[in-house]
Amino acid sequence: FGAWIGMQLLMRRPEIRGFISVAPPANMYDFTFLAPCPSSGIIIQGDGDEVVTPGAVQKLVDKLRTQKHITIHHDTIPHANHFFEHEMDPLMRSVDNYLDMRLDPNSPIR
Numbered sequence: 024f025g026a027w028i029g030m031q032l033l034m035r036r037p038e039i040r041g042f043i044s045v046a047p048p049a050n051m052y053d054f055t056f057l058a059p060c061p062s063s064g065i066i067i068q069g070d071g072d073e074v075v076t077p078g079a080v081q082k083l084v085d086k087l088r089t090q091k092h093i094t095i096h097h098d099t100i101p102h103a104n105h106f107f108e109h110e111m112d113p114l115m116r117s118v119d120n121y122l123d124m125r126l127d128p129n130s131p132i133r
Contacts, residue, residue, distance in 0.1 A: 027052045037061065040133070041125055043118055046072055046105055050079035060087050063132045065096040065121045067114065069103025094132050096121060 026047035033039050034056055042064035047054065066087075068080045077099065084097045098117045103110035124130055 024048060024052075027054070030054065030057060033061065043067070043121065045107075045114070046075050047080060047083065048075050049083040050076045054083055057087060059090050060093055060095075063094040063096075063125075065098060065117075067098045067100065067117050069100045069105065069107060069110065071102050072105045074105035 026044045029042065030044060030047065033042050039062060041062050044064060044066045046068055047066060066080060066084055068075070068077055070077055072080075081097070084095055087093070087095045098121075100107065100110050100113045100117065103114065107114045125132060
């Protein structure tokens, strides 16, 4: 639910230049409001998520990737459930790597 709220906020705040969305409930809530999505970002999902199906998240990623002028990254954390129990380190590495890339002055994504 928090990822859905975060994406709603993204649509209302044009100054937001990127997003990190963790386990967005694409099989439970309507994300069609993201057309068009105003900024690039990353969606992170655990492949063992029992709440949000990985297939629903992949469908959301695929739909967002068809939009122009944004770049959508997608990272899947092996063995991670919805709460990333015992997989917090890989989740944090994914977030850190994405932030390092986006904050690099030479990053092609703005």
